[in-house]
Amino acid sequence: MSISITLPDKSVLNFDQPVTVQEVAESIGPGLAKATLAGIVNDKKVDNGFLIERDAALKILTPDSPESLELIRHSTAHVLAQAVTRLFSKVQLAIGPSIKEGFYYDFDLETTFSPDDLVRIEKEMNKIIAEKIPFQRLEMTKAEAMALLKERGDTYKIEMLEGIEDDHVSFYQQGEFLDWCRGPHLPDTGKIKAFKLLKTAGAYWRGDEKRPMLQRVYGTAFPKKDELEAYLHRLEEAVRRDHRKLGKELDLFSFSDEVGAGLVIYHPKGAAIRYALEDYLKKEHVARGYQPVIGPQILKVDMWKTSGHYQMKYPMYFTKIEEQEYGIKPMNCLAHIMIYKAKTRSYRDLPLRLFELGTVHRHEKSGVLHGLLRLRGFTQDDAHIFCLPDQLLSEIKGIIDFVDSTMSLFGFTYELEISTRPEKSIGSDEDWEQATAALKETLDQLGLPYDINEGDGAFYGPKIDIKLHDAIGRSWQCATIQCDFSLPARFDLSYVATDGSLKRPVMLHRVIFGSLDRFFGILIEHYAGAFPVWLAPTQVRIIPVSEQQTPYAERVADQLRQAGIRVDLDSRNEKLGYRIREGAKEKIPYLGVVGEREAANNQVALRKHKEGDLGSIDLEALREKLTSEIANRQ
Template sequence: MNEITVSLPDGSKRSLAAGATILDLAASIGTGLAKAAIAGKVDGNLVDLQTPLADGATVEIVTEKSPDALHIIRHSTSHLMAQAVKQLFPQAKVTIGPAIETGFYYDFDLEKSFSPEDLEKIEAKMRELAKADLKIEREVLSSADAIELFRTMGEDYKVELIQDLGAESVSLYRQGDFVDLCRGPHLPRTSLCKAFKLTSLAGAYWRGDEKRAMLQRVYGTAFADKKELEAYLARIEEAKKRDHRKLGRELDLFSFNDEVGAGLVIWHPKGAMLRTILEDFERREHLKRGYDIVLGPQILKTELWQRSGHYENYRENMYFTTIDEQGYGIKPMNCLSHMMIYKSQLRSYRDLPLRFFELGTVHRHERAGVLHGLLRVRGFTQDDAHILCTPDQLDAEIKGVLSFVRDVMGIFGFDYEMELSTRPEKSIGSDEDWERATSALLSALKDSGREFEINEGDGAFYGPKIDIKLRDALDRRWQCATIQCDFTLPERFELTYVDADGEKKRPVMVHRVILGAIERFIGVLIEHFAGNFPTWLAPVQATIVTVTDNQIPYAETAFNTLRAAGVRVQKDFRNEKLGFKIREAQLQKIPYMLVVGDKEVEAGLVAPRFRDGKNLESMTPEQFIAFIQDEVKSYR
């Protein structure tokens, strides 16, 4: 065959000489496209520019503006970083260096610990290598030859990877003096790595195994141009200011203590108040929607966890103990107790749906390396609920939860995205039940009118789920709400109801959380609001500030009046300058400062000042109470 024909995304076709590459196709369309091309997409698969085309293929030219470009740029930049490290630290052994959502990383085995100064040197060397405009070339070797090559180079980790692949051949990428094992694709030249920054250092076990070598992980990010990079770095700086761990200390909300244990939160008075406000809000919202509040024990017999499938599929995340020679599991979830409540009496179809809600504290064994402030802990409280309904009621119940999520996220000012996670490899239940559950969630998502993605193989072990990811003020995504559809556990626990025909039927169970883990949600809220909580949510809504000691008796009376009316108020009667006390209240991000001087005492008023410095008209304590109450109502 001397000629091939390929299809373009717009449906048009192009004829090329046999053996033509992606770059040849781009050149046949236009010199500008050939210059802009960085890779190709053949029948949906990303490939290098030099990949030969087959007759009948559907081909897309990938440029820096394409959705797939960022992944390729970042992956190529990770290789550029590894090359720079090898030139600066020849004794370093390279392992893996993938592109990730926020950039890339590469793990190195090196006796010397990298320092921040080393990152600057590595970054400078990367710029030097990029400027050298080295050609990035792909080659395919037999696995035996590749193993011999990397063994000669002393790259033991690459040898292990190839051996574990068990393939006849592997692909390598070369750029100058650097060669790496990789599937690709990559940029055609190092000069196309134009905008990058090394961001941080961390430790990482080889292949995530705590028994293997501890490696040094260098993180970085890369973009198509410097403007995008600068905008990203500005967001990172803002994120550092909003870090909930930093603000948690400054606002005296919570702490962690090694003497207590890793991943276990200690709530301070203001943090506990914030949490109480959230939990009270949750109870009100659930009661309005027909949920019954329930409460289950912290530990349940091991046999129950075996029956549910948790012991087989989830026990590595659980804690177990023995009492009076009987095994118990500390609950990582609340569903078992809720099923026991359902089973406590005979149920009719007329009783359904039943919606059991619990602010249930659970414990899960998380590795020390993944613990992260409030966002990843070992002990946390979920706003957990289980809906037991007939199959005919399932669609309406799922839609009811989606509506609940929409209402609550609107109150907190979050937009969100949704995805449907399907059956994982490690799961229980029949194919038929999984199909019914997945179809029910899919139907409700389609009817919601919102876009959603499919996340293959990431469902719970007992059923598929809808995951809802919040978008915060910095456009970051946070997993919080989830809706899981489960036909399997009702079967395992022999849950039944008597239907209209007098026959016993099996209910369906919907597992769902709205905020998710209260700890995690509070961490997200702190960063979303940068600690400036809206008045209804602020643990301290106002502070009364005196100008001199002369005003203390009146200020004390005003304080008691506000507190008796339910305003969360504190007082600052210290013998300090007024400006100093106001500045401290602003740093504590308290919504209102109520200044009391001689003029206010004489008139029976307080002078409110908002935390941004705006002064309000003076008013009586009773008027301020009404003002606060109106503001709080506007958020609900």
């Protein structure tokens, strides 16, 4: 009997009898043998002890393999669970998967974990790692497993096992600790080189708020210490850039207990940035053939019944005027639909692109509010495109082009996701299929890769979501394109076709920023509060060296202001160094110092944020420089 094993480089190794992954590694070399964590046999991840019994393709996983990360984290989760069972009595294990940035493990225990506990658990974990305990795989039938779990009283595991189809399952044992688990795992606990417990939190069993609240411990692990440190540094960086903190420090916006949760108040500096963003949007929409419109804040409740929002229990606010019930708009589409309906439309009128900076209100649950990123009242750069079915593709292409140019303006990369029909939805199956196909076809034609997010569409149609990546690698959902056959039918929209018959238009809902408020919050973190000139609330600050230059400084500020530049003056009775420091702390792009020399020569000594002194330039040159940078959105 002979077994041939094909390695990723297509080379083939032959063995006389079944071999384990580890043995294959040993036959290649001692270095690899030592580094081997696990293997991938015919696309399936397995332990290093997995016995290969027939011809197979094998990839050996070492700490350098990207596929190892998940493995390392999952095994670290097991070590966490082992440590917790050592330190706490009466613990029930629930579930402990690896996740995008690390891992967690959910426990059911009577007390809640304190920060001190976290330190204790971490210490115990380090002990377990130092012990280099092997992970051993035990296989058995489902019935045997069930008996074992019942004997141990593992109620959560029993519930999970009941949902499993396979007849054979596995357990993993490391020392005294045994856990029902699919695996695979590292060879032994000593292979864990860099981990950290991050936080504890409550989490419902299976995410269901009616089920018991468990204690979740979050942590992360990496193959190498420096990778862990880089990750922890990134977390610190995210804290440093937190838009809620910067918003307060830079005096951009505030929230108030008296006003209410989730309702943002923009201060002058924050509003300056908002207006700059709105100006960009308005100009860009008009240039792309959209027509700006304005709808009312509240609409009679019957409108929301026709649209389906009411029956769908969309989280809206309602109010009454003389016994007539009104709904405060959570979306802008209805007024746009009424504009379409205001007169008979011909196929010649389509596509009709209506755009509005529409402020909407949604009754978000209190626990989800989060700075500017999750509000109860926010403004969307919302547009609705009414078009012929055969215009759908080109319209979607146009929107994607818009998204692309906007993302590159801010330096965001992005990826696409198509979300399909959710459980709570309206419309016929055919319409959903047609709409979903249209979205896929467009992206296919454009050659753009995308993921499918099943069941995550809007209630009236499927959507393309755009996830952007910011300066420190986090992703955010902002832009979305939704294809809708339902609302045109519900509101009985029609156009006169070439043959004189009445036909139904298709509707696209789309946003580019999504919520201006959220986008602003993301920008604050993206730029770490140091906005480019075109967005900065104060684009240049003029600082006279001493009182004698104040009149000249006022003239400089005034001339720049006349040119439409956001300029201010700091002629306070403070030392120059002090005022430079203040300007730097406020992250103002340019500081213009004027002393005796500048006043005599009609010049300004320019200092750029983060870059320092640029030397003196003529006032006229400064005006042109700033005007051009602002116009080019630099």
